[in-house]
Amino acid sequence: MLEIKAFSAGYQGNDVVHDVSFHVETGEAVMIIGSNGSGKTTLFRAMCGLLGASSGEVLFNRDDLAGMPAQRIVRLGMGFVPAERHLFPRMTVQEHLSLGAYPKRPDPETMSIVLDLFPRLAERRRQRAGTMSGGEQQMLAVGRALMSRPRLLVLDEPTTGLAPKLAVEAYEALGVLRDQGLTLLVAEQQVPLAMAFSDRGYVLENGQIQIQGTSEELAKNPEVRRAYLGVM
Amino acid sequence: MTAVILDGIVLGLQFGLLAVGLTLVYGLGGVLNLAYGQMAVAAAIVVALAMDAGLSAGVAVGVGLLAGGLFGLLLDATLLRPVYRLRGEAQILLSLLLTLGVAFIVDGLLTWQLPLEALTLNIGGGAVEIFGVPMRRGSLWASGITVAAFVALFFFFRSTMLGRAVRSIIQDEEGARLVGIDPNRMRTMILVSSGVLAALVAVTRSMSIPVTVTSGISFTIFALIVTVVGGLGSVAGAFFAGLLLGIINTISSFYIGTFLTLIILLSAAALTILIRPSGLLGVAE
Ligand SMILES: Nc1ncnc2c1ncn2[C@@H]1O[C@H](COP(=O)(O)OP(=O)(O)OP(=O)(O)O)[C@@H](O)[C@H]1O
Ligand SMILES: [Mg+2]
Numbered sequence: 001m002l003e004i005k006a007f008s009a010g011y012q013g014n015d016v017v018h019d020v021s022f023h024v025e026t027g028e029a030v031m032i033i034g035s036n037g038s039g040k041t042t043l044f045r046a047m048c049g050l051l052g053a054s055s056g057e058v059l060f061n062r063d064d065l066a067g068m069p070a071q072r073i074v075r076l077g078m079g080f081v082p083a084e085r086h087l088f089p090r091m092t093v094q095e096h097l098s099l100g101a102y103p104k105r106p107d108p109e110t111m112s113i114v115l116d117l118f119p120r121l122a123e124r125r126r127q128r129a130g131t132m133s134g135g136e137q138q139m140l141a142v143g144r145a146l147m148s149r150p151r152l153l154v155l156d157e158p159t160t161g162l163a164p165k166l167a168v169e170a171y172e173a174l175g176v177l178r179d180q181g182l183t184l185l186v187a188e189q190q191v192p193l194a195m196a197f198s199d200r201g202y203v204l205e206n207g208q209i210q211i212q213g214t215s216e217e218l219a220k221n222p223e224v225r226r227a228y229l230g231v232m
Numbered sequence: 233m234t235a236v237i238l239d240g241i242v243l244g245l246q247f248g249l250l251a252v253g254l255t256l257v258y259g260l261g262g263v264l265n266l267a268y269g270q271m272a273v274a275a276a277i278v279v280a281l282a283m284d285a286g287l288s289a290g291v292a293v294g295v296g297l298l299a300g301g302l303f304g305l306l307l308d309a310t311l312l313r314p315v316y317r318l319r320g321e322a323q324i325l326l327s328l329l330l331t332l333g334v335a336f337i338v339d340g341l342l343t344w345q346l347p348l349e350a351l352t353l354n355i356g357g358g359a360v361e362i363f364g365v366p367m368r369r370g371s372l373w374a375s376g377i378t379v380a381a382f383v384a385l386f387f388f389f390r391s392t393m394l395g396r397a398v399r400s401i402i403q404d405e406e407g408a409r410l411v412g413i414d415p416n417r418m419r420t421m422i423l424v425s426s427g428v429l430a431a432l433v434a435v436t437r438s439m440s441i442p443v444t445v446t447s448g449i450s451f452t453i454f455a456l457i458v459t460v461v462g463g464l465g466s467v468a469g470a471f472f473a474g475l476l477l478g479i480i481n482t483i484s485s486f487y488i489g490t491f492l493t494l495i496i497l498l499s500a501a502a503l504t505i506l507i508r509p510s511g512l513l514g515v516a517e
Binding site: 048050069070071072074075079080082085086087088089090091095098099100102103105144145147148 | 393396397399400403404406407408409410411412413414415
């Protein structure tokens with residue numbers, strides 16, 4: 001579904017992501033793990049058209065997304081939930097969900113899937129995003145992205161700012177989406193959570209992919225265990 | 233006193249509508265358009281010339297609104313492109329410099345080529361009594377048109393997909409892009425609408441007093457003051473601030489004098505920045 005080839009990106013001519021290649025197949029849940037500043041956000045933002053890439057290919061189904069602006073990429077079926085969420089603070093839950101379907105009218109079936117997944121959003125349809133708790137905002141960001149019926153949902157650290165219990169709940173919701181057949185790609189620092197959720201993963205360090213494998217393989221890898229799972 | 237307040241409302245509605253065009257362009261693109269008043273005047277002069285050429289007032293007004301929209305489209309497609317790419321202080325400064333340049337050029341061209349041209353739309357018929365005060369028909373027409381424009385604007389922003397899309401860019405441009413909204417296309421649409429609004433206000437003003445080739449600067453200043461008091465990017469704020477400042481304006485001109493009135497209005501704007509930086513309603517939108 002998604003194939004990234006020799007992809008580099010950065011800021012003002014300085015690449016922080018170097019020659020990265022990876023792929024995501026239909027129906028898979030894939031994680032990208034890496035410590036602070038390793039380049040996960042830069043990689044995702046460049047891939048999703050929010051940041052210019054310096055070289056490489058981003059093949060999404062039959063389209064080459066390189067150089068496309070974010071708004072077109074979303075319409076091609078790749079949804080992105082950034083770590084900072086980027087909600088509209090003075091708009092209600094309802095307004096977010098209908099905008100999620102832009103430029104179409106919100107589809108009632110998709111709406112009920114989202115509200116079943118996040119019943120709290122259903123209870124708070126008239127509440128403005130700016131007054132919601134961090135956990136609710138995260139649900140809303142995911143819900144908004146789902147309204148466009150993406151084929152691939154990309155999430156940058158969905159647990160940012162969430163208490164441990166809420167982080168677990170966030171991954172439970174993503175697990176439901178995975179089981180419904182949605183293809184998912186997440187960047188995560190809370191490695192145990194992401195590992196339990198994903199089929200495969202890549203370790204990004206200093207802007208390069210250092211290790212890759214199935215989640216079981218990575219869980220057994222001594223380097224991964226030492227650096228990310230806190231096992232000595 | 234009632235008469236003064238009614239006059240204030242008539243004026244305030246127009247102030248408010250004028251400010252909408254300025255405030256939306258600011259909210260959406262970070263552009264503080266100092267050529268805004270000149271857009272209004274240029275459109276008014278187009279109407280006047282069209283009427284001189286023998287077109288009926290209705291058709292001439294249509295042509296003027298189109299000219300206002302075209303002015304906005306032109307600004308958007310040329311000078312403002314580099315402005316949209318910047319952020320923060322650099323963006324504001326460049327927009328101020330470029331649009332100030334446009335303002336001077338338009339002012340210069342108009343006073344050089346058409347120094348005596350002005351738009352006055354005479355709405356015939358006698359005065360109509362409102363609350364025992366005889367009101368001129370021109371003022372009533374102007375108010376009716378302005379209120380209708382506000383109703384249309386509120387409907388657009390609350391209830392249409394496109395209106396919501398515009399608000400979403402004002403609140404979080406990246407979020408808007410992530411739901412598939414193209415901010416550049418929305419900005420173009422808003423620049424065109426702001427030109428049409430400026431033209432519309434120039435037309436309604438000309439039902440009460442002549443709009444001359446030198447009126448541009450005062451249009452810009454009033455729009456700016458109302459925008460500051462109403463909150464940047466807020467249509468509802470512009471509406472209420474327009475009404476408030478319109479009433480203050482007429483009361484003060486009547487009892488104190490025209491010159492001091494402008495200072496009073498500017499002080500109101502300065503006070504707003506000090507006390508409620510986000511404007512009358514407290515939120516920018
Ligand atoms: N806007 C920016 N301008 C310049 N450099 C940046 C910018 N954003 C990030 N960087 C740099 O790029 C590198 C990668 O940062 P990035 O945010 O992609 O890492 P990350 O893996 O997402 O980290 P985290 O887990 O903390 O979110 C860092 O060295 C960072 O300082
Ligand atoms: Mg990050």
